[in-house]
Amino acid sequence: MQRRKVTLKLYPNAAQSARLEAWTRLHCELYNAALEERIDAWHKARKSISYYDQQNVLPQIKADRPELNELGSHALQQTLRRLDLAFQLFFRRVKAGQTPGFPRFKAAKRFAGFAYPDSAGWRLMQHGGSGATLRIGTGEAAMSIRARGRHRFGVEAKPNDITLTRRNGQWFVSVTLRVPESACARRRTGDQRRGVDFGINDWATFDDGRTIDNPRWLREELPRLAALQRQRARKKGSLRFKRLGRRIARLHERIGNLRRDFVHKETTRMVRQCAILATEQLAPKTMSRSARGTVDAPGRRVRQKAGLNREILSAGFGMVHPMLAYKAEEAGTRLHLSNTRQIKPSQRCSACWELVPKTLSQRMHVCPCGHTAPRDRNSALVVLIDAFNTQHTPGTGVAARPKPLPRQRGKSKSVTRETPTTAPLGA
Numbered sequence: 001m002q003r004r005k006v007t008l009k010l011y012p013n014a015a016q017s018a019r020l021e022a023w024t025r026l027h028c029e030l031y032n033a034a035l036e037e038r039i040d041a042w043h044k045a046r047k048s049i050s051y052y053d054q055q056n057v058l059p060q061i062k063a064d065r066p067e068l069n070e071l072g073s074h075a076l077q078q079t080l081r082r083l084d085l086a087f088q089l090f091f092r093r094v095k096a097g098q099t100p101g102f103p104r105f106k107a108a109k110r111f112a113g114f115a116y117p118d119s120a121g122w123r124l125m126q127h128g129g130s131g132a133t134l135r136i137g138t139g140e141a142a143m144s145i146r147a148r149g150r151h152r153f154g155v156e157a158k159p160n161d162i163t164l165t166r167r168n169g170q171w172f173v174s175v176t177l178r179v180p181e182s183a184c185a186r187r188r189t190g191d192q193r194r195g196v197d198f199g200i201n202d203w204a205t206f207d208d209g210r211t212i213d214n215p216r217w218l219r220e221e222l223p224r225l226a227a228l229q230r231q232r233a234r235k236k237g238s239l240r241f242k243r244l245g246r247r248i249a250r251l252h253e254r255i256g257n258l259r260r261d262f263v264h265k266e267t268t269r270m271v272r273q274c275a276i277l278a279t280e281q282l283a284p285k286t287m288s289r290s291a292r293g294t295v296d297a298p299g300r301r302v303r304q305k306a307g308l309n310r311e312i313l314s315a316g317f318g319m320v321h322p323m324l325a326y327k328a329e330e331a332g333t334r335l336h337l338s339n340t341r342q343i344k345p346s347q348r349c350s351a352c353w354e355l356v357p358k359t360l361s362q363r364m365h366v367c368p369c370g371h372t373a374p375r376d377r378n379s380a381l382v383v384l385i386d387a388f389n390t391q392h393t394p395g396t397g398v399a400a401r402p403k404p405l406p407r408q409r410g411k412s413k414s415v416t417r418e419t420p421t422t423a424p425l426g427a
C-alpha cells in the first residue's frame, strides 16, 4: 500500500459555507484555549501539559459546550494534536540551538481549517467524471457538499483521512488515499535515455538539444501585481484596501496554480518518455540565496541577484525534484541525480571531462579540446554521462566515475533511484 494525496475543490452553498466557517471558528477557539492552558500551567506551576492531558478533558469540555459535539471527537482531537505538534517543533528547534517563535494564538480569520484523522465523521463519494460529494458531520448537522476533482487511482484507492482548508475564501478538501502499488504504476511510452538541465533561459534543455521554454508567469504578471500593490498602498485602512488585498492574494494564487500545473505536466511527460533520466541535484534554496551579505562584508550586485532569485523561484524548480522522484518510481524510470559539487556539470566538458570555468553569462561551452556546444546542452550531456558511469553502483556510483573525486558528506552524493521495473541498460 502506498499513500497518495489528492485535493478537491469544494462548492458549499451559502448555508454550508456559514457552517464550515462556524466550525473553523470553534476549532480555532479550542486551539487557543488549549494553548492558553499550557501557558498558564507553566507560569503558575512550572507544569507542562501533554496532549493526553488535554485529550482527556475533551468530553468534559463538550458537556459544557454542546455545540462542539457536531464537530466530531476525532476532529477535535486532531486540532489538539496540531497544537502539540507546534510545541514539539518549537522544543526541537530550541534544543538545536535555534531561536524559534513560541506557538502563537491564532485569529479565526487566519485559522486554516480542520481535519478528520481517520474514517470517522465523513464520507467521500465519487460519481464518475470529476464530480464528487463530501458528506461531513453527524445527525442533524450532517451536510453533503459538492466537490470537483478526480484522481487516477481508480476504485481500488481507499480514502483514509481528510483535511479541510480555506484559501482566499475558497474551500478545499485534501484526501489521503491508500493505494495498492499496482494502481500507482504509470504507463511508460518511451525508453529514451535523457540528460536534462534546468535553467531560467530555457526552463529545461535536453542533451539532444531539445528545449522547453520558460513560461515566465511571474514576469508577465509582475507589472499587474505591482500596479495593484501601488493602488493598495494609497488606500491604507479603507474598505478598498481590503478588496485590493484580496485581489492581490488571488493573483498570487493564480500564478501558483499555473506554475504547479506546468511543472506537473512537464515532469509527467519526461518520466513517461525516459527509461533513464539524469539531472543534477538542484538546491533552489542555495541557488536563490540573497546576495545582500552582511554589514561588514556587503554583497555585490544585490539587485541583479534579487531579480535572478525571483526568476529561479518563479520557475518552480523546488517542485521539480520531488515530482520527478515519485513519478519516476511509479513509471519505473531510473532517475539519476548528479552531485553538483563533485561533477560541476555546467563547468565540465562532455567530450574530454575536463573542467572549463565559465561565468553565468557565457552561454557557449568552448573547450580547448575542440568541443563546442551550447552551455545547457553540454551540462545535460555531462549528467547523462555521469548516469552511465554510475549505472552499476546504484545509490552512490562514486567508484565508477572516470576520475574518482574526494568523498563528500553523505547527503550530497549522486543518487540513483532504482526500481525493479527498470529495463536493463544494455537492452
Ligand SMILES: [Zn+2]
Pocket (backbone or CB within 6 Å): 349, 350, 351, 352, 353, 354, 367, 368, 369, 370, 371
Ligand atoms: Zn573538452
